[in-house]
Amino acid sequence: MPKLKDSTKEAQIRDAALRLVIRTGFNGLKMAEVAKEASIATGTLYIYYTDKESLINDLYHKTKQEIAAVVFSSDYQASNFYETFRNMWLGYYAFCFQKPEKMLFVEQFLYSGLIAEHIVQETEALFESLNQFLIAGQEQGIIRTLHVEIIKAHIQGSLHEIVKVLLKNKQQLADGELDQCFDMAWNSIRK
């Protein structure tokens, strides 16, 4: 019996690629560096991923899945729209702050044209229930009536940018500030 294909290794590779790619972009990402960062030989990379593109595509897919799992965590379900929204926003904020590479990576590649269309669509589908949630809020007259894609863009865009500023300045939000940030998000959409 031969050595068995190690499924840990695939995750190691993705972790390494993620760490490196956000610094340099797709074209700046060097497979040799990914290998070194993952502590394997270059050739081994190609046992797990046929080429750089497929590595990035899989990384995108898996990262989006992880984000969906965070946003839709069952812990966040509350009795009313506001509470649920608040839980989601805070949960996603915490995620972005703790794993900014994932936030940055996804942001960087969504509009890059490098992710295969079918993967983009599969991952968008993962967030369909978020759309449902927002539409329900609109129908109940809780939040403003505006195309949900724009609402999501508004919320996500501001959250991401805030996290980026904080990371750049190596700051953290005090509790009161965090509340204010959430307030900004909420005030912008509530009716």
Add this chain to the structure above:
Amino acid sequence: MPKLKDSTKEAQIRDAALRLVIRTGFNGLKMAEVAKEASIATGTLYIYYTDKESLINDLYHKTKQEIAAVVFSSDYQASNFYETFRNMWLGYYAFCFQKPEKMLFVEQFLYSGLIAEHIVQETEALFESLNQFLIAGQEQGIIRTLHVEIIKAHIQGSLHEIVKVLLKNKQQLADGELDQCFDMAWNSIRK
């Protein structure tokens, strides 16, 4: 740093570089392609810019200057905070929608580590009066008291993301929707 030669040609080069770089990132940008897109020979590029990095740095600098000129357009000065803010927001929105390459380019390179620190600082300084403006609003009790960097991040992040979604879907905002978007921005910061 550019040498003082034909300044039309220099602008051609920057335009070409801008168009190309947002598709591919710094590492994907090919000097030969920039030259072709600018309708000059490769060698000529190096008369105007010593290397790729200096081209990108100059492009960043000039683009930020243009954005500052837009945001601080004297036309936008109004008699009260709200009106001025509204003019600025709408003006910047229009700019981003019409010249998304510039928005995307600046966004892509701000945190990239490729722009020389002194250039980042010089360009940040251009926006100092925006800080003043916001702080004045806070002192007058018009807008919420929160670190201005965060306020700016919130406003800019959401505006950019909305524009990106619209461009991706090749949509435009109807007038009412545009008002709503501004409302979201305003509601989030007003007291």
Add this chain to the structure above:
Amino acid sequence: MPKLKDSTKEAQIRDAALRLVIRTGFNGLKMAEVAKEASIATGTLYIYYTDKESLINDLYHKTKQEIAAVVFSSDYQASNFYETFRNMWLGYYAFCFQKPEKMLFVEQFLYSGLIAEHIVQETEALFESLNQFLIAGQEQGIIRTLHVEIIKAHIQGSLHEIVKVLLKNKQQLADGELDQCFDMAWNSIRK
């Protein structure tokens, strides 16, 4: 040099290698493909052959032996020179037409410098009795007096090339044509 393991498997490997190598040459031959074609694992290949070169050398040796066995088939011995020569020529023609890979392989590698000198010499020795046969024909005044190496080259070169043309065009020789081809060979050497 092969180790003495499962001799069926060894033959499978050679068959696989032969099929593949004539399409691609030595450098294009991939050990992994040989293994797959032979329905074994890559590692197993190296139990039978220490490296690619030794595989090719053994294949060359065995193929030459097979050709010698064909040419010197006892069935071909006839009462006179002409008949024997004719039997040999027709037998070898049939062999080349049925197993062109073997003909092509041997032709491709003879002058390649990849076959170890001692193997080339051993295999040449197998054809020594062909030399004897031709010399006898010369001494009896049946065929022209010319260095036997040149006579052999003439006969073999033309026979091979005819087979190659036929295979390329997916044709076969009608009986009369085959006779003509043999006639060409015979007329060129007879006195």
Add this chain to the structure above:
Amino acid sequence: MPKLKDSTKEAQIRDAALRLVIRTGFNGLKMAEVAKEASIATGTLYIYYTDKESLINDLYHKTKQEIAAVVFSSDYQASNFYETFRNMWLGYYAFCFQKPEKMLFVEQFLYSGLIAEHIVQETEALFESLNQFLIAGQEQGIIRTLHVEIIKAHIQGSLHEIVKVLLKNKQQLADGELDQCFDMAWNSIRK
């Protein structure tokens, strides 16, 4: 004005490639070695040829053209079929003996599947008048009636193989031997 694309260089590259490729086959041919042999940088190779395949294709094309020019040299036209055929045969023999690389290269690649079909066809067309010549000989009852492709294969195959044997043994044919070799060729086809 820039340095002008040097047409000598293209020929240098082909010469280098030809010298190397017959030793190693297509897959063994290393672009870096071709460059070194041609005394240029690797990158320069790619200014003249987009890739290895196109280099080989052009080399094939040009070599076949050269061979056609040799075979159809106007000097060889004589008053009768025999003389013309003799001139051609001797001329081609001399060519193969002096530039065996060209003979070997063409032989190696004709059936390799690496030469683009349109190039194979274009080059075959160059030899159409050889077919005409042979058919005329058949119609005049001078040579045997047999598919010209087979006649050509017979003549060419034996000539090539003889040259290969001679080169391998570092021999040359004495004048009498050369006559004998031509005689073999002639006797095989004459009626």
Add this chain to the structure above:
DNA sequence: CATGAATGAGAGTTCATTCAT
């Protein structure tokens, strides 16, 4: 100043061979 051919270091990918299982 302008040109584009030339350079060569460096990137992605392949594959002969090894070795843990």
Add this chain to the structure above:
DNA sequence: CATGAATGAACTCTCATTCAT
């Protein structure tokens, strides 16, 4: 013996930069 994952040197091709014209 058999397996196939792992290795890393080597190969093809690219591209920032230089420089002869």
